[in-house]
Amino acid sequence: MTTGAEALIESLKRENVTEIFGYAGATICPAADALKHSDIHYTLVRTEQNAGHMASGYSRISGKVGVCMVTSGPGATNLITGIATAYMDSIPMVAITGQVESYLLGRDIFQEVDITGAVAPFIKHSYLVKDVKSIPRIVKEAFHIASTGRPGPVLIDIPIDVQKAKFEPVYPETVEIRGYKPSVKGNIKQIHRAADAIRHAKKPVLCLGGGVISAGAQKEALEFAERSQIPIVNTMMGLGIVPTEHPLYMGMIGSFGTATANKTLAHSDLLILVGARVANRAILQPLEIGRRMKTIHIDVDPAEIGKNVDTTIPVVGDVKQVLLQLMELDTTAQTQDIEALRESRKAELVRELPSREGYAHPARVIRTLGHLMDDDAICCVDVGQNQIWTCKHMTIKHGRFLTTGGLGTMGYSLPAALGAKVAAPEKQTVVVCGDGSFQMFENELSTLRNLDANVKLVMMENSVLGLVNEIQHSAYSGPFGVALDHSPDFSKLAEAYGIRYGEIRQDSEIEEKLREMLHCDGPYIMVCHVDPDAKTSD
Numbered sequence: 001m002t003t004g005a006e007a008l009i010e011s012l013k014r015e016n017v018t019e020i021f022g023y024a025g026a027t028i029c030p031a032a033d034a035l036k037h038s039d040i041h042y043t044l045v046r047t048e049q050n051a052g053h054m055a056s057g058y059s060r061i062s063g064k065v066g067v068c069m070v071t072s073g074p075g076a077t078n079l080i081t082g083i084a085t086a087y088m089d090s091i092p093m094v095a096i097t098g099q100v101e102s103y104l105l106g107r108d109i110f111q112e113v114d115i116t117g118a119v120a121p122f123i124k125h126s127y128l129v130k131d132v133k134s135i136p137r138i139v140k141e142a143f144h145i146a147s148t149g150r151p152g153p154v155l156i157d158i159p160i161d162v163q164k165a166k167f168e169p170v171y172p173e174t175v176e177i178r179g180y181k182p183s184v185k186g187n188i189k190q191i192h193r194a195a196d197a198i199r200h201a202k203k204p205v206l207c208l209g210g211g212v213i214s215a216g217a218q219k220e221a222l223e224f225a226e227r228s229q230i231p232i233v234n235t236m237m238g239l240g241i242v243p244t245e246h247p248l249y250m251g252m253i254g255s256f257g258t259a260t261a262n263k264t265l266a267h268s269d270l271l272i273l274v275g276a277r278v279a280n281r282a283i284l285q286p287l288e289i290g291r292r293m294k295t296i297h298i299d300v301d302p303a304e305i306g307k308n309v310d311t312t313i314p315v316v317g318d319v320k321q322v323l324l325q326l327m328e329l330d331t332t333a334q335t336q337d338i339e340a341l342r343e344s345r346k347a348e349l350v351r352e353l354p355s356r357e358g359y360a361h362p363a364r365v366i367r368t369l370g371h372l373m374d375d376d377a378i379c380c381v382d383v384g385q386n387q388i389w390t391c392k393h394m395t396i397k398h399g400r401f402l403t404t405g406g407l408g409t410m411g412y413s414l415p416a417a418l419g420a421k422v423a424a425p426e427k428q429t430v431v432v433c434g435d436g437s438f439q440m441f442e443n444e445l446s447t448l449r450n451l452d453a454n455v456k457l458v459m460m461e462n463s464v465l466g467l468v469n470e471i472q473h474s475a476y477s478g479p480f481g482v483a484l485d486h487s488p489d490f491s492k493l494a495e496a497y498g499i500r501y502g503e504i505r506q507d508s509e510i511e512e513k514l515r516e517m518l519h520c521d522g523p524y525i526m527v528c529h530v531d532p533d534a535k536t537s538d
Helices: 004-014 025-036 048-062 074-088 133-147 160-164 188-200 209-214 218-228 260-265 288-292 317-327 337-347 363-370 385-391 413-423 435-451 466-475 490-497 507-519
Strands: 019-023 039-045 066-070 095-101 124-126 151-158 204-208 231-236 247-254 270-274 296-300 314-318 379-380 399-400 429-434 457-461 501-504 525-527
Touching: 004 025, 004 133, 004 160, 004 188, 004 204, 019 025, 019 413, 025 066, 025 160, 025 457, 039 413, 039 435, 039 507, 048 066, 048 074, 048 095, 048 314, 048 399, 048 435, 066 074, 074 095, 074 151, 095 133, 095 160, 124 133, 124 188, 133 151, 151 160, 188 270, 188 296, 188 314, 188 317, 188 429, 204 218, 209 218, 209 317, 218 379, 231 260, 247 260, 247 385, 288 399, 296 317, 337 490, 363 385, 363 429, 363 507, 379 385, 385 429, 385 457, 385 466, 399 413, 413 429, 413 457, 429 435, 429 490, 435 457, 435 490, 435 501, 457 507, 490 525, 501 507
Parallel strands: 019 039, 019 066, 066 095, 095 151, 124 151, 204 231, 204 270, 231 247, 270 296, 296 314, 379 399, 379 429, 429 457, 457 525, 501 525
Antiparallel strands: none
């Protein structure tokens, strides 16, 4: 006979799970005990939200479904932000939560919470396990749902008595879920319509989103653009699909995007959206886009097509398959003046930056960091001004750029980087954050040390919540509630955790100190003192 907890762990092993990120508690102890006797590696986080972020970072680099496991009540509710972050960014994840005894559900007992109800608005699917015999089937279905169609998180909530119950498990080999059949190939009629529109366009633009990465279609997207000679822009989640210095690449669109990218979009007569939600940060005036140009929208999720931008030609299907289908046809666009766009982009990349005594210019820090990092490095970026500066100025070669674009969760960067490092320990991994976001994840410095992870952390320190401060200066009566008074002495904090530490206080120090940081062994915190009045437009 096997317990439900043992069947859970065996089911995870059968899904090729080798890593779990979590935080134990009373109602998940049976599963934790079964995990102890398995060969799955377990990483203890310091707060449950970060178990979700680590699973996300692991998934985005490994290409596998990330797994996190926490207890009931506050453990489950702390995980909610990690789940919502993964949902908004379409990251495949299975979250496992312990639950109070099934016969006590609904009685408001100690550490009971309706977690399946709580996450309903931002979860791809959820299960409350009531019958121990259903565990193998549910785990099989959860991984299938999380990783197919539009990827996303799935929750499995397991009462402690179900974990302890004994039975003879039957492990299914296949999955059959009624009503769940995600489209893969695009409709051939729509494919031909799209190809015809591209051939007749005079100024088409290709906008790539995070769905291209989810589909593993980076190679196909670049090949399609090169064959068709179409300029490329991207949303924030699409950063890293195309090398920054590729001749067809014009930058990130949107309110915090590059001038060249936004100009390319504004002058286009055909917008080809691929795996992108194009929410308000990416396109400020969607009605204007629909009025001025035709739009082809390719996405595996039909609910996303036409939701934010009117679509002329919708194509539902797996992005990789649809691009391959398009490349079987003639999609050569009419010649446009790409050279002028290239020159505009080059001018942005080498724009002269001002200096101020006692401070490092954030754009200069990011430019230098991008040039010094390995070609295939992983860069994990937090939220706020540091995110915008990095999106605009980071040189990405053939590595990966991880950030939270949908929910915009502060404190994402280090836990995501740790998950990424577990997935690819050989890859150079760098975190960019602000002093505000740093203080949302600083407890995970313990996890960093426990993993002995060679992660480099670059902090923009300006003693203020920079982006909110900037918004309050420009649109309201001035800053309020944004001063990070009495922040810790970061050098002493680094020393307490046994992490090497450095500071950059002027532009002349940037290259030498960043080079030193990148070349040393082990984790490193580099604090860059940034002008509190520096803006994202600088």
